[in-house]
Amino acid sequence: MSIAERPTAGTTASVYERVTPETKEALVRELTQLLGMRHVLHSPYDLALYEYDASIERGRPDIVAFPASTEDVAAIVKCARRYHIPVVPRGAGTGLSGGAIPRYGGIVIVFTRMNQILEIDYENLRAVVQPGLVNLHLSHALNPHGFYYVPDPSSQRSCTIGGNVGENAGGPHTLLYGVTTNHVLGLELVTAEGEIAEVGGWTYDAPGYDLTGLLIGSEGTLCIITKIIVRIVHLPEAVKTMVAIFDSMQDASNTVTEIIAHGVIPAAIEMMDQVILQAVEADTPAGYPLDAAAVLLIETEGLYESVEEQQQQIVAICEKHRARQVRIAANEIERQRFWAGRKNAFGAVGRISPEFYVQDGVVPRTQLPYVLRRVNEICQHYGLRVGNVFHAGDGNLHPLILFDSHIPGEVERVRQAGHEILQVCADVGGSITGEHGVGIEKQAEMALIFNDTDLRVMQQVRHACNPDQLFNPGKLFPLPGRCVDMKQL
Amino acid sequence: MSIAERPTAGTTASVYERVTPETKEALVRELTQLLGMRHVLHSPYDLALYEYDASIERGRPDIVAFPASTEDVAAIVKCARRYHIPVVPRGAGTGLSGGAIPRYGGIVIVFTRMNQILEIDYENLRAVVQPGLVNLHLSHALNPHGFYYVPDPSSQRSCTIGGNVGENAGGPHTLLYGVTTNHVLGLELVTAEGEIAEVGGWTYDAPGYDLTGLLIGSEGTLCIITKIIVRIVHLPEAVKTMVAIFDSMQDASNTVTEIIAHGVIPAAIEMMDQVILQAVEADTPAGYPLDAAAVLLIETEGLYESVEEQQQQIVAICEKHRARQVRIAANEIERQRFWAGRKNAFGAVGRISPEFYVQDGVVPRTQLPYVLRRVNEICQHYGLRVGNVFHAGDGNLHPLILFDSHIPGEVERVRQAGHEILQVCADVGGSITGEHGVGIEKQAEMALIFNDTDLRVMQQVRHACNPDQLFNPGKLFPLPGRCVDMKQL
Incomplete structure (x- = not known):
């Protein structure tokens, strides 16, 4: 299909086909031939597992495919293109906005089999990984050599780096180090035509358009990512973690502002209020006083001397803003205990x-x-x-x-x-x-911060990369007629 | 023009019109009415100044326009669109790859009148500037308050932040802090249709596609940027600058690799070889021995204690790799002298x-x-x-x-x-x-690192944003038939 024949941008929801039973049968046959029977799911029982992620949205795929290679992904995309049906990539399904939900059915590509670390170059501080690699597994491989991968979403024990790239995931340590886009230098991908391309590379500031940056956070709507070049960094020489307990949210908030304004940028500043504190304390006791209004969890890292100096400055700022108490983790065990409360906070809320x-x-x-x-x-x-x-x-x-x-x-x-x-x-x-x-969850709210021209420019880019709208359709942009309406279930 | 009627991507050089004398007359009349006589140049004498930048390329504009506002820029673009002629944005003309050269004539937009700092928010570490602002002027405004703007190209005394955004400019301190794209959070722009849009914003990780990242380094080929939201940072508490003198390039290179691999990332590591040293010494004497094979200029910054520790580690690594001497700047005057040699190196080469x-x-x-x-x-x-x-x-x-x-x-x-x-x-x-x-200079070499699919994906994006190819035509991509050929003058 040439550009001239392409449908107009904005008609997101109507350009692909629903999967008929005949199409499904043909697709299953083709994909089974390609991937082997074990790697194609199509029964309602098997598909049920893939109709949700960690959001409150639902949508059932027609087929789930498990490719083993970039070439497999390209073949799946070409197949979907021939039948003109949606393709939705999925990592571990830990996303909170519905990005991996196949809103209009079609094929969900799951990267479980593409979960390898392909290369680690310690001297040039780079690693090349497949999208299905679990986030924490990369740091596990790097740690013994004194390195780690920075982005650390709370779900890092299960979420995949491919999923992180799709959503431009953050984590507590983004404060000092930035989000996923600041740690990814290059990508291999499959285009809407089923071709394999590379963007970015081993160096900063690749020539031409920064398509790496564009694709990170594009939520599977522009291409399917099949390989990721990431930055790795040295483990810090020293880490200091402290918890400051406050009797008012206002004091805790002002402390945060002053710490940053003071020019001391910690690696992380996390806040928990009373409701969360009480839930966390019931679940993973860290010794927080139950009547506190807010707790700040502050971590600094770097060279021994600078960490020591930063910590003193931060303690002084906390005390100036009436912190009831500032506790400094005496050792790694106590540090892990401080963090366990924070990282399990969402789970702990299940108790209340x-x-x-x-x-x-x-x-x-x-x-x-x-x-x-x-x-x-x-x-x-x-x-x-x-x-x-x-x-x-x-x-x-x-x-x-x-x-x-x-x-x-x-x-x-x-x-x-x-x-x-x-x-x-x-x-x-x-x-x-x-x-x-944004996913499904915040499509309507895009109109709160972007006007029609802003959104049209984005849609043009989507249209350029993904003219048939087969990649993750019905996501990211306000649906026609729903721009400023509230979503209804 | 709807998307369906747009010309096919790749036909870069043929879709706009050459400016005829009649068109030029009409354009001058319209633009003069819009901007005032003083702000529209059209005589051969006036235009001569704008036919070159710091590259070895040349190309004469038909008209040079000096807008005072975003609305002026939008009106100029609409005007150019009506006559279907090229529009090329220009900062200070310090670019080294021909980005600001109007290859096929048309209107050059110069941002001299849009050179203001619109807002500085010290608490949230942001500033909003116009594209014509000279890079160093921003830091001059921030320094008395204890802040600065990081990207520091060697031309920072004259180059503009708009130009820096267009080329994704770097500088010596990119090592620790990244290039322009790591310091820009949002943009206001004029689209190919002459509409005003905004991308990104005050926060990291704006929702939807990262168009800010895409536009930074797009060399004026996708839109005209009219406002820039940048990060500002605190001046470091301490800066240490040292010069290490080597008898072989190999030793100097290995020193660089080991410093980085050691996990000590200085703010800058610059290298000069013997040819440059001799030129620099003749021009801005800094006391470099003329028989040295290479000099490393290394700067660390941060908190007092960490800078001290880093410096000791770096000196040890230099000595391990047989540095003949390591000099540490005793004060700010000596530090400026070390840097003056480096920053004036290009000029000094004029002596030899x-x-x-x-x-x-x-x-x-x-x-x-x-x-x-x-x-x-x-x-x-x-x-x-x-x-x-x-x-x-x-x-x-x-x-x-x-x-x-x-x-x-x-x-x-x-x-x-x-x-x-x-x-x-x-x-x-x-x-x-x-x-x-890339500009004009390295169009052919794009084919050295991108294959046809990679380049086609980029062209599709260009086409989506700039369907008539009126923005800075004939740049960035290999021209038809010249993909792997050498350029000839």
């Missing part, structure tokens, strides 16, 4: 609520006190409890709205509250997502 | 050669000794002298090939040598440009 909905707004740090107050007001208005656990240093909020979907109308109230929170974030010059992506 | 041609390849650091040897062999083969002054820490080479264009055949030999050097860089897994851009 049957369900929760996590939002992912970003605001300028100086707006944190105001926005946190508004989050509470909004949730109160809808009669909902909310806990906050988030990357305070980045101004990246994660309000967890607690709910029970058995209560009539509760889900709608939760969605409405989530929407209003994002509206507040957008109003203060922030953004509707820090690291969880 | 009537002309020079600077290349800009990147190689993995571990390949430096091999590639430097090959650079010398290639230049010897063509009977040319070459000096090397470059960002060694990044593996970003800048061989300066000395020549005299009055000697018949010399320019051709220089180009051929330059091409072969880039071929070597590509062969060892490096890149054809580190920070100077």
Whole structure:
């Protein structure tokens, strides 16, 4: 199909075919021939596992395929293209915005078999990995040699680097080191035509357009990524982790602002409020006082001397803002205990609520006190409890709205509250997502921060790379007629 | 023009019109009405100044326009669109690859009047600037408050931030802090349709496609940038600068590799070889021994204690690799003297050669000794002298090939040598440009590191944003029929 014949951008939802039983039969036959019977799933029982991710969205694929190589991926894409049906890439399904949900069916490509570290070059600080590699497995391989891979989403024990690239994932240590896009230098990919291409490379600032940057965070809508060149870095000489306990959120927020404004950028500054503290304490006791209003978990790293100096400065700032107590981890075991509470916070909330909905707004740090107050007001208005656990240093909020979907109308109230929170974030010059992506969840909210021209430019790029809209259709952009409406289940 | 009617990607050079005398008259009338007589140049005498930049390319515009606002830029683009003629944005004309040369005439937009700092937010570490702002002027405004803007190309006293964004400019301190793209968070721009749009924003990781990243380094081929949101950072508490003198390039190169592999990342590691040293010493005496084979200029910065520790480690590594001497700047005056030699190196070469041609390849650091040897062999083969002054820490080479264009055949030999050097860089897994851009100069060499599919994907993106190819036509991509040929003057 030449460019001249391509459908107009914006008609996202109507250009591919639904899979008929006949198509499915033919596809299964072709893909089985290509990949072997064990690597193609098509029964309703098998497919059920792939109809959800960690979001609250659902969508069943028609077929799930497990390629073993880039060439397999290219063949699958060509096959899908021939039948004009959607293709959705999937890592570990830990995404929070529905990015891996096959909204309109089609083929889901799962990268379980493409999970290898292909190359590690310690001297030039690079590694080449396959998209199905579990995030933490890379650092496990690097650690004995004194290196690690920086981006550390809370799900890093299960999420894949391919998925991280798709969503431009963050983590607590983005404050000092940036998100996934700051750690990926090059990609191998399969285009909409089923061709294999490479973008970026071994060096910074590859010539021509920075397509590596464009593709990171494009949520599977532009191409299928099959190989990733990442930066690796030395383990820091020293790490100091401390916990500062506050009697008010305002004091904790002001502490964050002053630490950053002081020019001391820690590796991580995480905040947990009382609701979260109580849940965490019940689940993974770290000795937090249950009546504290907020806790900051602050980590500095670098050379011994600088870490020591930073720590003293941070303690002084915490005390200036009336921290009730500042505890410094005496050893690695205590440090791990501080972090365990934070990393398991989402799970711990399961103890105090049957369900929760996590939002992912970003605001300028100086707006944190105001926005946190508004989050509470909004949730109160809808009669909902909310806990906050988030990357305070980045101004990246994660309000967890607690709910029970058995209560009539509760889900709608939760969605409405989530929407209003994002509206507040957008109003203060922030953004509707820090690291969880847009996916299905925040399509409507894209219109809060981008106008029609902005969105049209993005759509043109999508159209250029993916003219038939077969890659992950129905994602990322507001659907026609729903631009500023609230989504309804 | 709808997408369906757009010309096919790849027909770069043929889709716009040449400016006829009648068109020019009409354009001058319209633009004068819009901008005022003083802000539209059209006489051959006035235009001559804008037919070159710091590269060896030439091309005369038909009209030069000086907008005062984003709305002016939008009106100029709409005007150009109506007459279907090229539009080329220009900063200070310091570019080394011909990015600002109007290859096929048309309107050159110069941003001299859009040179303001619009906003500085010290607490959230952001500034908003116009594209015509001179790079160093931003740091001058920030310094008294204890902040600065990181990217520091050697031309920073004259180059503009808009130009830096267009070329994704680097500088000595990219080693620790990255290039322009790592310091720009959002852009306002004018599209090919003359509409005003915004991409990115105040926060990291804006939702949707990372168009900010895509546009940075796109060399004016996708849109015209009219406003830039940049990161600002605190001035470091301490800076230590040292110069290490070596009797062999090999020792100096191995020192660089070991410093980085040791996990100590200085803010900058610059290398100068004997040819450059002798030129620099004649121009800006810094006391370098004239018989030294290579000098490393190394700067570390951060907290007092960590800088002290880093410095000791670096000195030890230099000595292990047989540094003849390591000098540490005793004060800011001596530090400035060390840097003056480096920053004026290109100018100083004027003392030993009537002309020079600077290349800009990147190689993995571990390949430096091999590639430097090959650079010398290639230049010897063509009977040319070459000096090397470059960002060694990044593996970003800048061989300066000395020549005299009055000697018949010399320019051709220089180009051929330059091409072969880039071929070597590509062969060892490096890149054809580190920070100077592709422009006109390295169009042919794009084919050394990208295959047809890679280039087609980039062209599709160009086509999506700039369907009529009116923005900076004839740049960045190999021209038809010249993909792997050498360029001829």
